[in-house]
Amino acid sequence: MLLGAANAFLVSGFLSDWAYAGSTEIQWKNFASWLIIGGLVFTGFALLWTLVDLIRVPPSRGPRLVAFVLLFGAFLLGIVDELVHAKDAWASMPEALILSGVAAVLAIAATAIASAAPGGGRALT
Amino acid sequence: MNTKPVKTISLLGLLIAAPLALGALAQEADLPQYGPDPKLPAPYRGLLPTMKIANPAAWDDRRPQAAQGYIVRAIATDLKIPRQTLVLPNGDILVAEGRGGADPTLTPKDFIAGIIKAKGVTHVESGNRLTLLQDRDGDGSYKEQTVFADHLNAPYGLALVGDQLYVANQDALVRFDYRDGQTRASGPPVKLTDLPSFMNHHWTKALAASADGRFLYVGIGSNSNITERGMLAEVDRAQIWEVDAKTGAHRAFATGTRNPTALAIQPGTGQLWAIANERDEIGPDLVPDYLTSVKDGGFYGWPYSYWGQNVDTRVHPQDPQKVAAAIRPDYSLGSHVAALGVAFSAPSMGGRFAEGVFVGEHGSWNRQTPSGYKVVFVPFSNGRPSGPPVDFLDGFMGDDGKTRGRPVGVTVDGRGALIVADDLSNTIWRVTAAKP
Numbered sequence: 001m002l003l004g005a006a007n008a009f010l011v012s013g014f015l016s017d018w019a020y021a022g023s024t025e026i027q028w029k030n031f032a033s034w035l036i037i038g039g040l041v042f043t044g045f046a047l048l049w050t051l052v053d054l055i056r057v058p059p060s061r062g063p064r065l066v067a068f069v070l071l072f073g074a075f076l077l078g079i080v081d082e083l084v085h086a087k088d089a090w091a092s093m094p095e096a097l098i099l100s101g102v103a104a105v106l107a108i109a110a111t112a113i114a115s116a117a118p119g120g121g122r123a124l125t
Numbered sequence: 126m127n128t129k130p131v132k133t134i135s136l137l138g139l140l141i142a143a144p145l146a147l148g149a150l151a152q153e154a155d156l157p158q159y160g161p162d163p164k165l166p167a168p169y170r171g172l173l174p175t176m177k178i179a180n181p182a183a184w185d186d187r188r189p190q191a192a193q194g195y196i197v198r199a200i201a202t203d204l205k206i207p208r209q210t211l212v213l214p215n216g217d218i219l220v221a222e223g224r225g226g227a228d229p230t231l232t233p234k235d236f237i238a239g240i241i242k243a244k245g246v247t248h249v250e251s252g253n254r255l256t257l258l259q260d261r262d263g264d265g266s267y268k269e270q271t272v273f274a275d276h277l278n279a280p281y282g283l284a285l286v287g288d289q290l291y292v293a294n295q296d297a298l299v300r301f302d303y304r305d306g307q308t309r310a311s312g313p314p315v316k317l318t319d320l321p322s323f324m325n326h327h328w329t330k331a332l333a334a335s336a337d338g339r340f341l342y343v344g345i346g347s348n349s350n351i352t353e354r355g356m357l358a359e360v361d362r363a364q365i366w367e368v369d370a371k372t373g374a375h376r377a378f379a380t381g382t383r384n385p386t387a388l389a390i391q392p393g394t395g396q397l398w399a400i401a402n403e404r405d406e407i408g409p410d411l412v413p414d415y416l417t418s419v420k421d422g423g424f425y426g427w428p429y430s431y432w433g434q435n436v437d438t439r440v441h442p443q444d445p446q447k448v449a450a451a452i453r454p455d456y457s458l459g460s461h462v463a464a465l466g467v468a469f470s471a472p473s474m475g476g477r478f479a480e481g482v483f484v485g486e487h488g489s490w491n492r493q494t495p496s497g498y499k500v501v502f503v504p505f506s507n508g509r510p511s512g513p514p515v516d517f518l519d520g521f522m523g524d525d526g527k528t529r530g531r532p533v534g535v536t537v538d539g540r541g542a543l544i545v546a547d548d549l550s551n552t553i554w555r556v557t558a559a560k561p
Contacts, residue, residue: 024441026355033232083172086234088353088406090441091170 002046003071003111009039010074010107013081014100021097029092032100033085036078043075043107050114063117070110077103158413159513163457165432168407175409175493179245182527184550189530190520191556192502194476197518200260200267200544201553205252207546208329209387209466209534210553211283215305217259218267218536218544220553222252225279225295225328231354242490245528247549253277255292257308258553265542265555274301274310282332282388284341286370293330293343296322298368317341318373321361324348327402329465333388334370336395341368342378342419344385344399351404351439352428363427365399365419379419381451383427387467387534389482391418394508400464400484401454403431405491407439414464415454416484416503416510426451456510461489462497466535466546470502473541475558481505483517483543485532498522500532500545500556518545518556530554 016032019025050068054061081099084092158164191197201207204222211219230236254275258267274292282293290303292314299314320330320343327346334341347363348354365385367378384402391398397419403412404427412431424447426433428440433453436443458464466485470478481504486497500518503510521530530547538544538555545554 026353030231033234037233080172082233086174086232087170087439088349088351089439091351091406091439093441 002042002049003107003114006039006042006046006074007104007107007111009035009042010078010100010104013039014097014104017097017100021093024090026089029085029089029096032096033082036082036085036100036103039103039107040075040078040082043071043078047071047075060117063113067110067114067117070106070113074103074106074110077106158410158457158459160510161456163413163432163459164410165412165435166408166410168411168437170406170408174406175491176241177493177495178241178490179488179495179498179522179528179531179549180526181245181247181549182523182529184529184552187523187529188520189518189554192478192515192517194559195517195556196559197554197556198265199552200265200555201256201258201270202551204256204551204553205249205254206247206548207252207256207533207551207553208281208548209283210536210544210546211285212536212538212544213285213303213305216263216538216540217257217306217308218538218553219273219283219290220256220258220546221280221283221292221534222254222256223277223279223281223295224251225281225325227322227325227328229324229354245490246531247551249551251279253279255280255283255310259308265557267553267555271308273308274314277314279328281329282343284332284334286334286338286341289370291317291332291334291341291370293320293332295325295328295330296320298330298332298341298343298373316373317370318368318375320366321345324354324358326354327362327384327386329384329386331386331388331399333390333397335397336390339370341370342366342388342397343368343375344382344388344401346384346386346402347427350406351437359428365397378421379423379425381423381425381427381429381447382419383425386465387485388419389467389469391508392469392471396508398467398469398482400458400467401425402463402465403460404428404437405461407437408460409492409494410460413457413460414462416456416458416464416467416482417454420452423452424450425454432457456503458484458486458501458503458514459496461492463487463489464497465533466500468535468537468543471537471539471541473539474537474543475541477504477515478502478517481510483535483537484514485535485545487531487533487548488522488528495522498528498531500535500543517543518554521547521549
């Protein structure tokens with residue numbers, strides 16, 4: 001559930017950035033800024049849960065560790081992305097679009113790996 | 126299986142570390158940025174904007190420091206955010222008090238920056254009134270203080286033409302009847318024209334009357350730093366209007382002036398001059414705020430370019446034709462000084478301050494080494510700026526890093542005094558030559 005929400009926010013953020021890049025309509029950039037905040041909140045909680053899961057459920061940690069690291073990457077990129085969005089108007093382009101895209105891909109990859117992982121990740125997906 | 130994530134982390138580390146390291150390199154060169162030809166470095170902005178917000182403190186026993194041979198005294202305190210003043214023919218002083226602005230919180234940045242910047246300003250409630258200061262016995266102490274008019278909407282610019290007192294509220298230009306010696310408005314004001322106020326980021330409406338009194342010039346600031354609220358928000362913004370005093374009809378007299386915070390008519394020539402605050406967040410030495418004579422129909426660059434043809438790439442789409450048409454302002458006051466008041470001097474100010482303009486500088490936020498926080502004098506000769514600015518009233522920011530006042534409007538009293546409004550300590554200062 002947490003990962004699902006994080007993915008939804010991050011993907012929407014990327015799509016909003018894309019819409020801004022295509023239209024220069026500033027409202028898309030405003031949407032993206034808030035959507036990435038939403039993504040950060042859910043990614044942050046998902047990270048916490050993943051960590052607890054890693055510690056508490058010992059067998060076959062490998063895939064879940066990968067999911068954790070990917071998710072951590074998405075989180076850090078999201079923070080940088082949010083700061084880049086705070087640059088006024090077009091100054092955030094094209095970095096914002098790239099960062100949003102990579103963060104969304106990392107989060108989706110983490111979700112895919114976590115949901116396929118044996119023993120853990122059920123609470124997240 | 127573990128190599129990939131490790132790689133991701135180091136890449137992330139680089140991504141984060143690089144801009145921060147660059148941020149440390151963004152040194153402030155303290156370039157000589159005064160006059161007609163300021164040095165402009167390349168635009169730069171790190172991952173976070175540079176912010177150094179005033180750290181307010183009480184004056185207690187301290188006072189601002191006037192230029193040698195001049196003394197300063199507080200003639201009114203505990204006002205409700207004084208911004209601009211007007212010296213009436215009989216020597217009474219009108220003070221416009223209030224806080225305006227209607228900034229929508231559109232982004233997380235708006236939300237956070239709002240909280241941070243609020244630390245550097247007063248928290249007194251908006252006066253929304255005009256206070257009249259009187260000095261009946263002429264000893265310079267202004268003991269009588271009355272409310273001339275209230276229930277206004279963030280009044281800022283003031284101008285007197287004959288028996289009409291014009292007040293630029295943040296949303297409308299209004300007028301009162303005024304008789305010599307009057308201490309209270311005879312009724313509510315009459316609206317001459319609405320002013321752009323749908324959204325009001327740079328809300329202050331500067332005001333000056335033409336020498337013949339037929340026209341009023343109104344300075345209207347932009348609704349953003351650099352179009353980050355969209356171009357629709359900038360309709361009728363970043364302009365100086367010429368308003369017909371009889372009918373209220375207006376036309377854009379000049380455009381592209383990002384935030385024209387004060388206007389003044391040059392004695393003798395009748396030429397309109399303006400000070401304007403330029404854009405932020407492209408470095409400590411960009412972009413200089415300026416003083417300029419205003420050309421009818423002139424375009425001064427915002428948002429497409431600054432200081433003539435220096436393109437601002439944050440604006441998208443660009444407009445090369447507008448960039449080509451952009452006028453270079455006459456005189457740089459330095460970057461981020463936040464000039465908010467301008468007044469032509471008079472021979473009664475004496476000596477080296479007889480010919481030129483005074484400029485009130487509210488002070489910077491987007492700069493590690495603060496700039497502004499003082500009143501400077503720009504000397505003129507033959508009707509043009511003729512040298513670097515001279516500090517006239519300083520000490521608003523103390524050696525201890527605390528800020529005790531922030532100058533806004535400056536007005537010359539023909540009897541030989543400069544009136545300075547201070548919207549942090551809510552004080553009116555009066556600077557005069559020391560008696561020999």
